[in-house]
Amino acid sequence: MTTFPMGPALLFCPADRPERFEKAAQRADAVILDLEDAVAFEDKEQARENLAASALDPDRTIVRVNPVHSTSFRADMEALAATGYRYVMAAKAEDPGEIGRALRHVSVIALIETALGVLRAPDIAREKNVDALMWGAEDLLASLGGESSRRADGTYRPVAVQARSTVLLAAGAYGKGAIDSIYGNIEDTAGLEEEARDGAASGFAAKACIHPGQVAAVRAAYAPSEEDKAYARELLEAARGKGGVFSFRGEMIDGPLLRQAEQTLRRAGIAG
Incomplete structure (x- = not known):
């Protein structure tokens, strides 16, 4: 899992709802103040004024701005x-050079949510000012002319799975954090936790939420179980003084498995 300084639960908050800013920041590990899709065009100027007047913790605040090529970007x-905010989520990121130029003075979370953005994800991740990549499922399917990223049972369609994997691999290849897409069914906390657990195990550093009620499920998914922590501790203790491959509980252990155990303890906030 590549590192990202916020998470695991990132909560979107519309920037035209300033009465929610503090509550969102208190309930999640970080808040994403949204100037883009969550705000109607006629309300964007007020949303910008709300942003400028806000004073959340800059280390736990991300601002999603409108696409670099849009008419709203400069005003955003x-x-x-x-403000003192320095983390910017670049919506519909597609052009790595554009991100490098237009957002060179901030730390960028590139939101990959179009077909072109997915194909260019490695080049975007390579940009020095990009700290993380996030992918967006529904905008991606819309860019393809599709109707939904998920099947009736809630699982992703193959094209969404490919995009998710591509973004994760691109982020990992360049040592950047990867943020998993939102889970739209607010009532289905079990499904959210299952998806978040898969994301954590796969290497995503965080998951975005669209409702405060989703935060607990994401945190639970990213917190290793007591059994997992005990196994990781015992495995790393057994590895002391051993070189190369060795046997532990009937399993052959090598370097990658030790690194996975170390990651389990890092997720739990325990020194390995």
């Missing part, structure tokens, strides 16, 4: 300049 960045 002017509002951002009046």
